[in-house]
Amino acid sequence: xxxxxxxxxxxxxxxxxxxxxxxxxxxxxxxxxxxxxxxxxxxxxxxxxxxxxxxxxxxxxxxxxxxxxxxxxxxxxxxxxxxxxxxxxxxxxxxxxxxxxxxxxxxxxxxxxxxxxxxxxxxxxxxxxxxxxxxxxxxxxxxxxxxxxxxxxxxxxxxxxxxxxxxxxxxxxxxxxxxxxxxxxxxxxxxxxxxxxxxxxxxxxxxxxxxxxxxxxxxxxxxxxxxxxxxxxxxxxxxxxxxxxxxxxxxxxxxxxxxxxxxxxxxxxxxxxxxxxxxxxxxxxxxxxxxxxxxxxx
Amino acid sequence: xxxxxxxxxxxxxxxxxxxxxxxxxxxxxxxxxxxxxxxxxxxxxxxxxxxxxxxxxxxxxxxxxxxxxxxxxxxxxxxxxxxxxxxxxxxxxxxxxxxxxxxxxxxxxxxxxxxxxxxxxxxxxxxxxxxxxxxxxxxxxxxxxxxxxxxxxxxxxxxxxxxxxxxxxxxxxxxxxxxxxxxxxxxxxxxxxxxxxxxxxxxxxxxxxxxxxxxxxxxxxxxxxxxxxxxxxxxxxxxxxxxxxxxxxxxxxxxxxxxxxxxxxxxxxxxxxxxxxxxxxxxxxxxxxxx
Numbered sequence: 001x002x003x004x005x006x007x008x009x010x011x012x013x014x015x016x017x018x019x020x021x022x023x024x025x026x027x028x029x030x031x032x033x034x035x036x037x038x039x040x041x042x043x044x045x046x047x048x049x050x051x052x053x054x055x056x057x058x059x060x061x062x063x064x065x066x067x068x069x070x071x072x073x074x075x076x077x078x079x080x081x082x083x084x085x086x087x088x089x090x091x092x093x094x095x096x097x098x099x100x101x102x103x104x105x106x107x108x109x110x111x112x113x114x115x116x117x118x119x120x121x122x123x124x125x126x127x128x129x130x131x132x133x134x135x136x137x138x139x140x141x142x143x144x145x146x147x148x149x150x151x152x153x154x155x156x157x158x159x160x161x162x163x164x165x166x167x168x169x170x171x172x173x174x175x176x177x178x179x180x181x182x183x184x185x186x187x188x189x190x191x192x193x194x195x196x197x198x199x200x201x202x203x204x205x206x207x208x209x210x211x212x213x214x215x216x217x218x219x220x221x222x223x224x225x226x227x228x229x230x231x232x233x234x235x236x237x238x239x240x241x242x243x244x245x246x247x248x249x250x251x252x253x254x255x256x257x258x259x260x261x262x263x264x265x266x267x268x269x270x271x272x273x274x275x276x277x278x279x280x281x282x283x284x285x286x287x288x289x290x291x292x293x294x295x296x297x298x
Numbered sequence: 299x300x301x302x303x304x305x306x307x308x309x310x311x312x313x314x315x316x317x318x319x320x321x322x323x324x325x326x327x328x329x330x331x332x333x334x335x336x337x338x339x340x341x342x343x344x345x346x347x348x349x350x351x352x353x354x355x356x357x358x359x360x361x362x363x364x365x366x367x368x369x370x371x372x373x374x375x376x377x378x379x380x381x382x383x384x385x386x387x388x389x390x391x392x393x394x395x396x397x398x399x400x401x402x403x404x405x406x407x408x409x410x411x412x413x414x415x416x417x418x419x420x421x422x423x424x425x426x427x428x429x430x431x432x433x434x435x436x437x438x439x440x441x442x443x444x445x446x447x448x449x450x451x452x453x454x455x456x457x458x459x460x461x462x463x464x465x466x467x468x469x470x471x472x473x474x475x476x477x478x479x480x481x482x483x484x485x486x487x488x489x490x491x492x493x494x495x496x497x498x499x500x501x502x503x504x505x506x507x508x509x510x511x512x513x514x515x516x517x518x519x520x521x522x523x524x525x526x527x528x529x530x531x532x533x534x535x536x537x538x539x540x541x542x543x544x545x546x547x548x549x550x551x552x553x554x555x556x557x558x559x560x561x562x563x564x565x566x567x568x569x570x571x572x573x574x575x576x577x578x579x580x581x582x583x584x585x586x587x588x589x
Contacts, residue, residue, distance in 0.1 A: 015481040022396060025388030026406060029455050032448060033409040036416070039427045097323030105320065114328070116577055121331055123502075123573045125509030127538040128562045131545050132334055135558065165327055193309055195316040216415070223417025225512040226538075230546060250419050250512070257423065258516045262431050274423045278416060285415040289408065 037278065044275040046268035047071065056272060062236040062247075064256065064266045071269040075236045077276065079246035082239055083228055086157030087164055087221045092214055094161065095168025099213070102169065103176035104198055115173065122166035130230035133159040138231065147243055151233035154242040159227050164217035171216065175209025176202055212291045219284035223277065225250040249273050342563025345556040351564070354524060359544060360553045364561050366523050370534035371568070373527065374442050374518060375508040381447025383500055386454030390496070393455075394462035395470075395484055413452040421449040422513040430517055440530040442518025449513055450503040457499020461492045494583050498576045505572035509565060511538035521547075537565045 047056065051071050059072025098118065102111050137158065138150030179202050187197040203210065233245020234255065247255075253270055260266045304312070349363055356362035389410075397403045425445030435441045465488050473483035520533035521543050527534050541561045544554045 012479060012481075015479055018481050019392075019396060022388045022392035025385045026392040026397070028385055029389040029451060030406045030409045032451065033413050035428075036413075036420070036424050039424055040420070043423075043427055094323045094327050097320045098327055100320050101324035105317065105324075117328075119577070120570055120573055123505060123509070123569060125511070125538055125565055125569055127509070127511040127541050128338075128566055131541055131558060131562055132338070134545055135555065136334075136337065162327075162331070169324075169327075193313040195313045196309070199316070219415050223415070223419070225417065225419040226542065230542070250417060253419050253423065254512050254515055257426065262426075271423060271427070274420050278420050281415055281417055281420075282412055285412045288415075289411060 040271055040275045040278055043268055043271035046263075047265065047272045049268075050265045051269070056269070057276075060236075060238055062252075064260075064269060069265060069269075071265070071272075073249070073269075073273055073276070075238050076247055076249045076252050076273065078238050079232065079236075080222060080228075080248035080250065080277075082153055082246055083156045083160060083232060083248055084218055084222045086153055086242065087160035088214070088218050090157060090161035091164040091168055091217055091221070095165040095214070095217060096172055096210060098165065098169035099172030099176055099210070100198060102173045104194065104202070115170070118166045119170050122163075122170065124163075126163060126224055126226040127230075129159050129163055130226040130228075133227060133231035145243070149233060149245065151231055152243050152245050153232065153239055156228050156232040156246070156248075157242070159231055160221045160224055163224060163227065164221050167220060168213045168217040171213035172206075172210050175206040175213060178209065179205045208291045212288045215284055215288045215291065219281050219288070222284065223250060223281050225254050229254050249277050253277075338559065338563055338566065341556075341559040345560030346563060350557075350560055355522060355557075358548070358550055359522065359557065360550050364537065364540060364557070364564065366526070367535040367537045367540040367561065368564065369526065370439075370519075370523075370536040371508050371538070371565075373439055373534060374446055374514060374536055375504050377439065377443030377530075378446035378450055378507040379500060379504055381444055382450045382454045382503060385447075386451050386500070387458050387496060389451075389455045390458035390462055391484065394459050395480070395488065410452045410455050414456065417512075418449060418510055419512040421445055422516060424448065425513060425517040436531060437516070437518060437520075437533050438531045439518060439527055439534050442514045442534070442536075443530075445513045445517045446507045446510060449510065450507050453503045453506065454500050457502070458492075458496040461495030461499065462488065464495065465491045494579060498580045498583070501572055501576040501579070505569045505576070508572065509538060509569040511542055515539055515542075537561055537568070541565065 050069075056071055056073055057077070058074055059070070060074040060078075061070040061072040062075055063070040102115055102118075106114060133155050134151070137155050141147060141150035141152075141155055183201060183205060184197055187201045192200070228246075228248045229251040232248055232251055234247050234251065235245035236247040236252070237244065239246050253273055256266070257270050260270060351363055351368065352365050353363035354365055393403065393406065397406075422445065425441060425448070429435050429441040429444045430437055435444075469487050469491060470483050473487040474480075478486070514536055518534055519536050519539040521535075523533065523535050541558055544558045544561070545551065548554075
C-alpha cells in the first residue's frame with residue numbers, strides 16, 4: 001500500500017481538482033438519500049405534537065380540514081395496499097406470461113420487435129394512463145357493469161397493472177434469457193416437452209430474477225401517483241368490494257399538498273404519509289436488491 | 299413414455315394448454331396496449347393542428363392550443379438535465395474510476411439504487427420542503443428543475459456508471475502505461491469510449507423528466523400562464539399537469555376533451571420519441587463496438 005503510494009506519480013493540481021469534484025458529486029448522490037429521509041422525518045415529526053403515532057397509523061378517520069382535524073391514515077394505507085395487491089393479481093401472471101412468451105415462444109425475429117416495444121411502453125407517462133382510465137375505462141365500466149362510478153379499485157388496479165406489466169415482462173425476460181442454454185438442452189435431451197422444460201427447469205433456475213422483477217413492478221405500483229389520483233375515486237374509506245372508491249397515500253399527497261399552508265398540522269400529516277411511503281418502498285427495494293444478490297451468487 | 303407419472307398423451311395436452319395460456323396472456327396485453335395506442339392516435343390526431351401546437355389557450359381553455367405547456371415541459375426537462383448530468387456523470391466517474399471496492403462503495407451504490415425506486419411524489423414533497431420553502435425559490439421553473447434533477451440523478455448516475463464499467467480495463471492500462479495520469483486517461487481514453495452510453499442513459503432520464511407530473515404539481519406548475527416565463531422564478535405550465543388539470547378540474551371537463559386527447563398524444567410523441575432515439579443509439583452502439 002505505502003509502496004504503491006510512493007511509486008504513484010504526484011497528483012497534478014488539475015487531477016486533484018477533478019478528483020475532488022467527482023468525490024463531491026458522489027457524496028451528493030449519497031447524501032441526497034439521507035437528505036430526503038431527514039427532511040421527510042423532520043417535517044413528519046411535527047405531526048406528533050397534534051396526534052400520537054398510534055392514532056395516525058391505526059385510526060381510519062382522515063378529516064384534515066375539520067375543526068379539530070383528524071389525521072387517521074389507516075384508510076389511506078389500506079387504499080394503497082388494496083390497489084397494489086389488485087394490480088399484482090393482474091400484472092404478475094400477464095407480465096410473467098409475456099416474459100415466458102418472449103424468452104421461449106416468440107422466436108428471434110418477433111422478439112426483436114416486441115421486446116423494444118414493451119420497453120417503450122414502460123416509458124408511457126403515468127398521467128396519460130391515468131387519463132385513459134378516467135376518460136375511456138371508467139365510462140365503459142360504469143355502463144357495462146351498471147355502477148354508480150367507474151372510478152374504483154378495479155379500474156385503478158387495471159391501469160396500474162398496465163404500468164407494471166412492461167417492466168415485469170422486460171426484467172423477467174432478462175432473467176429467463178440468462179438461464180444457461182445447456183441446462184435447457186439437457187432437459188430437452190431427456191425427452192421433456194417445451195412446457196416441462198419451462199416449468200421444471202427454466203422457471204426454478206430464474207426464480208430469484210423473476211421475483212425481483214415482480215417486486216420491482218409492485219414497488220412501482222405502490223408509489224404510482226397520477227393513476228390512482230385520477231382513477232381510484234378518492235374516497236378515504238376502507239373498501240368492501242372492488243367497485244368501491246379508495247384514496248391511496250400517493251393520491252392524498254398529490255391532491256392535498258397543493259392547498260395546504262406550509263407548516264400547518266395538515267402539512268406535517270402529509271409529510272408523515274410521505275415518510276410511510278418512503279419506508280415501504282425502501283423495504284420493497286431492499287428486498288429486490290437482496291433477491292438480486294442471491295440470484296447473481298446462485 | 300410416462301414422464302413425471304403422466305402418459306405421453308396427457309403431457310402433450312398439458313403442453314398445448316399451458317403454451318396456449320402463455321400466448322393468450324402475452325397476446326392480450328399487446329392487443330390492449332395496441333388498441334389504446336390506436337385510439338389515442340385517432341382521438342388525439344383529430345385535435346392536433348399547427349395552431350393547437352403554437353397558440354395559447356383561449357376561452358377558459360376550451361379553445362386555442364398548448365404552446366406554453368410545451369415550452370414549459372421543454373424548459374423543465376432541459377433544466378433538470380443541467381442539474382442531473384454534471385452531478386450524475388461526476389458521481390459515476392468517481393464510483394467507476396476512483397473509488398476502491400469496499401463498504402463505502404457498497405453503501406453509495408445501494409443508496410443510488412434505492413433512490414431510483416422512491417416514488418416521484420416523495421421527491422415532490424422533498425422539492426416543496428427544500429427548494430420551494432426552505433431555500434425560498436417559491437413555486438417556479440427553478441424549483442421544478444431542481445426537483446426533477448434530483449429525481450433523475452440516480453438514474454443518470456447508474457446508467458453512466460454502467461457505461462464506464464463496460465469500457466475495457468485494457469484501455470485504461472494502455473493509457474497509464476504510456477505515462478498518462480489518471481485524469482488524462484479518463485478524459486482522453488475512457489470518456490470518449492463511454493460517453494455515448496452515458497448520454498443514452500441521460501436521454502432516457504430526460505424523457506422520464508418530461509413525462510413526470512407528481513413532482514411538479516406543487517413545485518413548478520401553474521394552471522394557466524398568458525406570457526412566456528420571464529425568469530427562472532416564474533411559474534410555468536407543463537404538458538403533464540395541463541392534461542391533469544383539464545381532465546379533473548374546472549367546469550369544462552367535457553368541453554375540453556379534444557384538448558386533453560391532443561395534449562396526451564403530444565406528450566407521448568415527445569417522451570417516446572426521446573426513448574426511441576436513445577434505444578436506437580444504444581442498438582447502433584452495440585453493433586459498432588469493437589471490444
